[in-house]
Amino acid sequence: MRSLVARLCVVLAAAAVWTAGAVGAYSYGRDYNLHRGFATLVQLPRAGTGRLLDVRFYSPALRRMAGYTVYLPPGYSPARRYPVYYLLHGMPGQPHVFVTIANMDVRLDNQLSLGTLQPMILVYPDGRIGGRILSDSEWANTPAGGYESYVLDVVRNVDQRFSTLPYRQDRVIGGFSAGAYGAINIALHHLAIFGSVQVWSGYFTQSPTGVFAHSSRAVLRYNSPLDYVRTVGPELAARGLRVFMFVGRDDSSSVQLLPMVDALRTWGATVQYAIYPGGHDWSVWYPRLNQMLILASRDMGTVPTHPALAAGRRHAARRHAARRPTPRPVRASHRAQMARFPGDGGHRRPIPRVPLPVFGALLLALASAALINLGFVLQHHGLVRSAREGHGPVGGALRSPAWLAGQAIGWVGFAGQIAAVALAPLTLVQAFAAGGLALSVPVIARAFGHRVGRRQLAAVVAVAASLFVLPIGFTARHTHIHNGLFVAASLLTLAIAGLAARVDRGAARAIAAGGFYGLADAAIKAGALSLHGHGPAALLSGTTILAAGATFAGFLSFQSALRRGPAVGAITLMNAFTALTAVGFGLAAFGETLGTGALASVVHAVAIGLVLVCVWPLAARQEQLVGAEEPTRDGGSAGDRTRALGAIGVARFLLRAAGGVFSALVVILSCAVGIGLLYALRTRGWLAAGPRVPDSLPLLQLAGFDGQPLARVAAAWLLTGAALGVVLVRLRPSSRALLVAVVGGGTLLLASDASLALARNLRFDQVLAARAPALGPWLAGLLLVIGCVLPGRPLRLALRAIPRPPRRALVLRPAARKAIAQTTGTP
Numbered sequence: 001m002r003s004l005v006a007r008l009c010v011v012l013a014a015a016a017v018w019t020a021g022a023v024g025a026y027s028y029g030r031d032y033n034l035h036r037g038f039a040t041l042v043q044l045p046r047a048g049t050g051r052l053l054d055v056r057f058y059s060p061a062l063r064r065m066a067g068y069t070v071y072l073p074p075g076y077s078p079a080r081r082y083p084v085y086y087l088l089h090g091m092p093g094q095p096h097v098f099v100t101i102a103n104m105d106v107r108l109d110n111q112l113s114l115g116t117l118q119p120m121i122l123v124y125p126d127g128r129i130g131g132r133i134l135s136d137s138e139w140a141n142t143p144a145g146g147y148e149s150y151v152l153d154v155v156r157n158v159d160q161r162f163s164t165l166p167y168r169q170d171r172v173i174g175g176f177s178a179g180a181y182g183a184i185n186i187a188l189h190h191l192a193i194f195g196s197v198q199v200w201s202g203y204f205t206q207s208p209t210g211v212f213a214h215s216s217r218a219v220l221r222y223n224s225p226l227d228y229v230r231t232v233g234p235e236l237a238a239r240g241l242r243v244f245m246f247v248g249r250d251d252s253s254s255v256q257l258l259p260m261v262d263a264l265r266t267w268g269a270t271v272q273y274a275i276y277p278g279g280h281d282w283s284v285w286y287p288r289l290n291q292m293l294i295l296a297s298r299d300m301g302t303v304p305t306h307p308a309l310a311a312g313r314r315h316a317a318r319r320h321a322a323r324r325p326t327p328r329p330v331r332a333s334h335r336a337q338m339a340r341f342p343g344d345g346g347h348r349r350p351i352p353r354v355p356l357p358v359f360g361a362l363l364l365a366l367a368s369a370a371l372i373n374l375g376f377v378l379q380h381h382g383l384v385r386s387a388r389e390g391h392g393p394v395g396g397a398l399r400s401p402a403w404l405a406g407q408a409i410g411w412v413g414f415a416g417q418i419a420a421v422a423l424a425p426l427t428l429v430q431a432f433a434a435g436g437l438a439l440s441v442p443v444i445a446r447a448f449g450h451r452v453g454r455r456q457l458a459a460v461v462a463v464a465a466s467l468f469v470l471p472i473g474f475t476a477r478h479t480h481i482h483n484g485l486f487v488a489a490s491l492l493t494l495a496i497a498g499l500a501a502r503v504d505r506g507a508a509r510a511i512a513a514g515g516f517y518g519l520a521d522a523a524i525k526a527g528a529l530s531l532h533g534h535g536p537a538a539l540l541s542g543t544t545i546l547a548a549g550a551t552f553a554g555f556l557s558f559q560s561a562l563r564r565g566p567a568v569g570a571i572t573l574m575n576a577f578t579a580l581t582a583v584g585f586g587l588a589a590f591g592e593t594l595g596t597g598a599l600a601s602v603v604h605a606v607a608i609g610l611v612l613v614c615v616w617p618l619a620a621r622q623e624q625l626v627g628a629e630e631p632t633r634d635g636g637s638a639g640d641r642t643r644a645l646g647a648i649g650v651a652r653f654l655l656r657a658a659g660g661v662f663s664a665l666v667v668i669l670s671c672a673v674g675i676g677l678l679y680a681l682r683t684r685g686w687l688a689a690g691p692r693v694p695d696s697l698p699l700l701q702l703a704g705f706d707g708q709p710l711a712r713v714a715a716a717w718l719l720t721g722a723a724l725g726v727v728l729v730r731l732r733p734s735s736r737a738l739l740v741a742v743v744g745g746g747t748l749l750l751a752s753d754a755s756l757a758l759a760r761n762l763r764f765d766q767v768l769a770a771r772a773p774a775l776g777p778w779l780a781g782l783l784l785v786i787g788c789v790l791p792g793r794p795l796r797l798a799l800r801a802i803p804r805p806p807r808r809a810l811v812l813r814p815a816a817r818k819a820i821a822q823t824t825g826t827p
Contacts, residue, residue: 010791014723018673021720025676027683028699034100036282037700037759041103047113048074052105057157061141061149068154069095070162071105071122073112078163083170083300084121085293086151086194090177091136095124101282102289111290117297121162125154127182139175139182140223142211148186155193167195168239169303172296174198176285184225184243184260188232191239196299198292199245200285203253204260226260233267240304241269244295246288248278270304281760283702368416375410378402379559414551418524425592481526486589490546493519493581501557509561514574516554518581523547525590666727667743671751674720674780678708687712695776698755706776717780721787733789740788745781752777 031037043049051072059066073082087104089097098104104122111117129135129144137147151173159166173194175183180202187197204226206212212220221227229236243264247254257273264271278284382403497515500508527543558574586592679697681687690710700706721740728736752773757764 010726014726017677017719017723020680021670021673021675021677021723023676024678024680024683025672028676028679028697032699036101036286037703038101038282038286039703041106041110043106044110044113047106047109049109050074050076050105052099055157055161057153059150059153061146061153066150066153067126068157069099069124069126070158071099071108071124072162073119073121074109075119076121076163080119081163081165082119082121083165083172083297084123084155084158085296085300086123086125086155086171086173086183088125088127088139088151088173088175088179088182090175090179091127091138092134093177093179094128094133095126098122098124102286104289104293107290107293111293117294118300120297120300121158121164123154123158125151127179136178136210138178138206138211138223139186140211142215144211148182148189151182151186152190152193165301168193169195170300172196172198172299174200174292174296175202176200177202177280180245181225184245185223185228187241188225188228188236191232191235191241195240195304196242196296197244198296199243200288200292201247201251201253201280202245204256226256226263229260229263229267236264237268242299242304243269243271244273244292245271246274246276246284248280248284249275250277250279251284252280279760281702283760364416365420368413368420371413371416372410375406375408375413378406378409382406425586425590482589482591486522486526486585489585489589490519490522494550497553497557501553506561509557510574511577513554513558513561514577514579515581516550516557517574517578518585520547520550520554521578521582522585522589523550525585663728663731663739664743667724667740668747670720670724670727670784671744671747673723674717674784675751677720678713678716681712681716682708687715690714693776693779695752695774696780698752698776699759701756702759708776713776713779714783717783718787721784722790723787724784725788725791728788729791737785737789740785741781744784745777748777748781748784749773 053070053072054067055070056065056067058064076082087098089095108117108120108122112119127137127139127147127150129137135144137144139147139151141148155171158164164170168191171194173183173187174180174197177200180199181204183197184199184202184204187194205224206215206220208215208220212223215223221231241264245257245261247257254275257275261271261273276284276288379402382400493515497512497519500515501512503509523543523546527547561574675697682697688709688711690712692707693710693713694707695701696708696713697706724740724744725736728739731739750768753767753771754764756771757767760767
């Protein structure tokens with residue numbers, strides 16, 4: 001009874017820890033999403049409070065109802081007219097970042113109470129495509145929408161609804177990142193509308209990517225302020241423009257700042273600029289927000305052009321009209337850094353390397369191919385068994401547990417393959433998919449209790465080496481599609497695969513299946529590109545129908561091939577022709593190349609060929625592993641016995657794999673619980689003792705107060721580890737410690753680097769390669785391991801150490817003793 005009560009108390013305590021950590025994690029994520037870790041700005045006691053409004057109106061440019069957010073200053077009155085400050089958000093982003101993160105409304109109230117600026121109206125247009133935060137309109141007129149013209153619609157609507165000063169000298173437009181690019185781009189296009197512009201970490205050139213993927217050179221020049229300023233130079237010299245620009249020193253777009261300053265000054269614009277420490281993130285923008293408000297207020301009401309300077313500006317325009325302004329030279333090291341960072345909405349020249357999402361897609365393709373091959377083996381044996389028992393092709397397959405299990409495993413792998421194709425170049429994905437046998441052969445060998453021979457081991461090593469070489473120097477360009485070549489290649493593939501499917505032989509059906517599957521992968525890639533450019537409407541395009549039809553045709557052809565011949569030939573031919581078809585589509589229709597140079601192309605072609613050659617011995621060994629039909633003494637066959645043992649082995653393997661995946665997910669979830677618990681303790685100010693541990697709450701390092709007291713860190717992670725140990729109590733303490741050390745420690749270290757990349761708007765692979773996390777995640781991982789081994793034997797030993805209460809002696813009266821003696825017959 002005592003043990004049961006103790007266990008119940010332990011379970012309840014673990015549940016309380018998990019609940020508190022989950023609540024803290026939710027609060028942590030919500031607060032970070034609202035404020036990016038910065039402390040909430042406090043309104044001064046004497047400051048008034050304005051009104052924040054969300055306005056909806058019909059935008060002729062977008063041909064739909066659109067919206068913007070407006071902030072009216074304290075004491076707003078229709079009897080008075082106000083200047084307007086337009087602020088454009090970055091990508092990804094939304095208008096309310098200027099309220100939740102920048103707190104521009106509170107800043108305006110405070111500065112008005114201090115008398116440092118004049119009353120103004122703040123307007124935040126919405127540049128999201130379809131309301132999606134991760135969309136990237138570039139604030140330009142593109143096939144994705146007329147967002148530049150939409151900003152002008154907002155200006156007209158603001159002037160109609162509110163009491164504004166409708167003159168260019170009373171309008172300031174600014175923004176950060178993509179919004180900064182949009183501000184300078186729109187201001188140069190519409191000098192009669194805006195007299196001042198602010199550029200916070202902007203960029204000034206466009207390339208044919210994203211919403212500009214299919215744009216002509218003229219459109220790109222028109223939307224590249226560094227090029228367009230020459231076109232608009234005479235008007236700029238006549239009207240004038242006030243520009244203030246700043247950028248972080250470590251920002252990739254910093255190399256474009258000085259050339260843009262020179263170009264604007266050449267044509268008579270009044271330009272001020274600054275380069276601050278930092279990169280491309282809120283740590284650079286946040287400290288300058290009050291300054292930007294004061295600067296906007298100072299510029300409002302003053303005409304940018306000065307009569308005494310107008311003649312000089314026109315003379316400068318005529319003097320430089322015959323030649324383009326010469327920008328300052330850019331060092332090669334800076335030129336190599338002009339890559340697009342996640343979240344900045346920019347389009348610089350891409351670095352010729354495979355980004356981190358592509359690496360993840362390739363690993364997903366490898367794992368998915370292994371699952372697909374394992375599913376093929378089970379399908380093959382299910383079909384062979386049903387044919388031997390005299391069942392039909394459809395009914396027998398549906399009665400076979402092996403065939404149904406193979407279908408489930410195969411479709412899981414196929415779903416992963418779809419995701420990989422959508423994220424990475426077809427050429428790379430298919431090479432990794434063909435190399436999936438390097439994973440599936442050891443897996444099947446383990447499941448069926450066999451060993452892998454030297455020949456197959458050599459093939460596995462060769463495939464692994466080839467796959468390791470392939471991403472090095474491989475171009476990741478896969479953002480374009482040549483529609484004509486895609487249609488022509490699709491028709492040719494359909495014709496060849498259709499003819500092969502009509503031949504009643506297993507090899508021909510396997511070749512047909514490979515062609516159909518390769519075509520399906522190409523259609524999926526085309527659909528992914530359309531989805532990125534046109535949104536969910538692309539799902540209703542012909543590529544979706546083509547992908548579904550080709551997948552179904554490939555499924556029927558491959559099932560027929562499995563029934564008509566050995567699995568080794570069917571799997572080999574299907575893999576080879578799927579890879580060849582998809583690689584052909586990648587090179588012809590999607591503009592992919594085998595490398596950034598001739599040598600790299602040759603090396604990659606050899607690596608892909610080696611992978612395809614190694615498919616044969618691996619597939620042969622795969623078929624041997626599941627048992628050959630050899631007679632035995634009992635009249636059965638080794639194949640029957642192996643299949644029976646193999647079914648048990650596969651079941652055990654799948655159960656163990658599912659248990660391992662569940663345990664790993666629990667460990668990852670516990671990391672979030674630990675961070676949430678630490679954040680909850682920090683919020684309440686508890687256990688603030690001991691030296692501060694840096695990098696304890698990485699998502700808050702943007703505000704500079706991520707270090708937490710040692711007592712708080714120790715309590716949070718030991719409690720989380722103990723609660724995790726209660727969930728994983730059936731594992732041995734050593735296994736538990738190893739699992740938590742690898743999965744939990746790795747998760748915490750990766751989370752530290754990922755949060756820094758998120759805070760600084762850097763690429764995760766750059767941070768991962770160049771930064772070692774501070775003490776916080778290492779100490780948290782160690783405490784998590786220590787806490788997880790406490791439940792189990794250590795807990796039982798601790799319970800045994802608790803002294804038991806002494807037993808009370810039972811004292812019987814003489815009459816009771818006499819009655820017992822008479823009943824039992826004892827004296």
